[in-house]
Amino acid sequence: MGSTLDQRTFSQRRCGRGGRIVPSTSMEEGRAMTAVVQSEYDEYVEAGRIWGLVPRERIRKIKFPRVPKETIDRYLAIDDLTTSVSDVLDSLGIVGTVAASHLKPIGVGQKVVGPAVTIRNVLERKTPTQGYHDKDFIRMSTRDIYYLSEPGDVLVTDTGGNLDVSNMGGQSCTVAKTRGLAGSIVNGAVRDVSTIRELGYPVWSCGVTPLTGKFRIEAMELNGPVQVHNIRVEAGDLIVADDSGICCVPFEHVDRVIDEIERISTDEARMAELIVADAPLDQLRPLFRKRYTG
Template sequence: MTVRLTGKIAAERIAALDFPRPDQDIIDAFKTIGCDTSMVSDVMDKLGLVGAVGASDLVPTIHGQPIVGPAITVKHEPLRGDDNPNQRAAAGFNGMAEMEAHNLAQPGDVVVIQGVAGLSNMGGVSSTIAQRQGIVGAIVDGGIRDLNLSREIGFPKWATEISPITGKWRIQTTEINGPVNVCGLRINPGDLIVADDTGVCVVPIEHARAVADGCLKMFNLEARRLEAIAAGAHIADLPKA
């Protein structure tokens, strides 16, 4: 894979330029069920997998716009040094490099940021570039800002905080496409992200097909159950398999 880097982050901090992603038919299966995280969570429970975070912790910025796609990951850490953020701001310093992840993304990816609390880890310009590159949404453990712009362009984000305070001169991007931790969940690049108004599910890539198959079975069963309910069936007679 030939990639033109932007120079926003040192090349050695990019753990991988590319990585395996789930097959398209797997992604399509999750779209068929409407990216229903409740259903995904139930199937993951049955398979002994842990990977769901509620929307009370990762709050969606645009309701009614669910997403599914492989994770492309970014790790942010507080920028440490003797100088203060005001001096860095005056000097035009910017330690954030999540845009390099946008640059490396493939259409359909979801950018996932292990961020810094109390600060914006992704703003409006970053969201606009991400959308232009084909990224379908963002998951951020930390703050975000410029909600009006991201809503205007229809770019959904799920975040733990909202803050106008920029991370540009307070945050350093330390790794791209390495493992990250979001709300206690380990996420590797290529893991499948499913998000809706109820929350966010992280499906490890090695289990993505099994979860997708389980979701389709549950989706079809629920459709038959709802049809039977609408037809007046007794509770005891509802389809069970």
């Protein structure tokens, strides 16, 4: 797979007050991407998959490579999944883990693995009262992303960690589940927690709130890069989540990570057998050194 410092590392720039990292794109690349998205957008309009709540120019990608189901199943078969993924990401020099102390699961005992689809939100400038008075159209776009998504995708929403305003609630999660999404990661707050739990739809969020996002949140970009706590996520990256937190595996490292996890898991299973059998230290030390000293 080559160096862990992939080409994306060298094509980043900082912008905005928060120093958000986004990939640099040449004007030629931007025009080509726009032409592709325009064509795919028209195709999805014909297929009845465009709600139109967000301007088309804010959709960065529609079709992109996704991790095969066979690979996703290999991840799902791993016990203590995020801890295993986090260890391998560390060994590769990749920042890709957020603890459950920052992004808490709404349900307990759920495990999700799937390709990321993304939304980047900002807060509206108007007050909600003014929005109602002006009869504004809602600018949240979860409906758009649900119908652009494929079954098994994981929605990753970035609202800068805002804890006051809801990014999604029970009805939104009902649509997501009906459309076949595997779960949602929200760098912000959600509401209707009891409904979400009853649905059994997996959601991780920074917090909960009763306050609607209607007339408070505007979607600025779909399927572009987003930041979730301290990690960067791009459409197509593999999202892994369980009770311990979430991990993002860059698309180009997905196979390498699961190969390494499976190798380590075999060694750890053998070590567990030896520990239970109260094996002598001279049998444990080689496996210990192999696991913890590389």
